[in-house]
Amino acid sequence: MFKIGVVGCGYWGPNLVRNFLGHPSVEKVFCYDKDKRRLSFIKRQFPMVEATEDFNEMVKNPEIDAIAIATPVFTHFPIAKEAIEQGKDVLIEKPLTSKSSEAELLIELAEKKRKTVMVDHTFIYTGAVKKIKEIISNGEIGNIMYFDSVRVNLGLFQHDINVVWDLAPHDISIMDYIIDETPKAVSAIGINHYNQFEDVAYLTVYFNGKSLAHFHVNWLAPVKVRNILVGGTKKMILYDDTEPSEKVKVYDKGVEVITREGVYETLIQYRTGDMYAPKLDTTEALTGVVNEFLSSIEEDRPPLTDGLTGLNVVKILEASEQSIKNNSKIVYL
């Protein structure tokens, strides 16, 4: 049975608390937030949690096996480092850290201490993304030609990070999960209107092969759009996360190239076949995250979204930021 500490009880932390409390292998949940009002809130919501007013008390408590961190991004590294040094396994919210060097240090430290570092790339645990991965892995859509995502809405403006660090980790983690190739380079453009942080940005990720990925993130959109298009050489997938039930649609559409003997120009023929929407697992993604974290510790194996997965995403975010500062210059990874 596990005893878990949750650090950070703002917007996302209570979701972690609820899922840990609901897990059959969890005996007790301790909570810490530097803001006492949030601690009182969590205690009112979940009277069975033990609220701790001192981080040191939590991190040094020998009763606690693992710590989940849902604080602002720039605090992930110092909190996780201290937790691992004190012999705890850690589950860290996305993005893993605010610098790739910090992610590398955490991975190294965890290896030395034989502890688990897992990043909460929540979308990887959704029924939709699991189904897309399955469809791509069984070869149904052919080779991936492009990955195109749009994640836009009005706000919420963050006070410490730009729109790329806030919204793009979701889509970059999905891309990293479904495209087997390692990205080669990034170029990005972004603009700020209300403070020093970009509120609209476009990122392009390049690969060695014939795939290209593009991400549009925006806090200034009048409507909420959550679309991902994956174009394969055989079929194409549309993932619309705002759809209540048919979130994933697979289109039997594509292009065929015909070269006839004696004809020098290539002929392009369009193919439009059927569309189907596969049945999806509707289990809450965060239940899968918590389950994977605890199972990986019990089974002494790396979790699906381990430290290296988190590092891959942070590297792309960091390169995007560098590119934005340098007029969209291509940054090699």
Ligand SMILES: NC(=O)c1ccc[n+]([C@@H]2O[C@H](COP(=O)([O-])OP(=O)(O)OC[C@H]3O[C@@H](n4cnc5c(N)ncnc54)[C@H](O)[C@@H]3O)[C@@H](O)[C@H]2O)c1
């Ligand atoms: N996986 C997801 O889908 C998802 C969704 C939302 C947020 N997040 C991530 O969760 C993290 C928190 O985001 P949020 O939206 O809950 O932010 P938030 O501002 O609502 O909450 C953060 C909480 O952390 C507390 N805090 C700040 N510094 C602290 C410290 N040093 N020690 C202890 N507590 C501290 C604050 O008092 C606050 O209560 C971020 O990394 C964010 O990217 C993930």
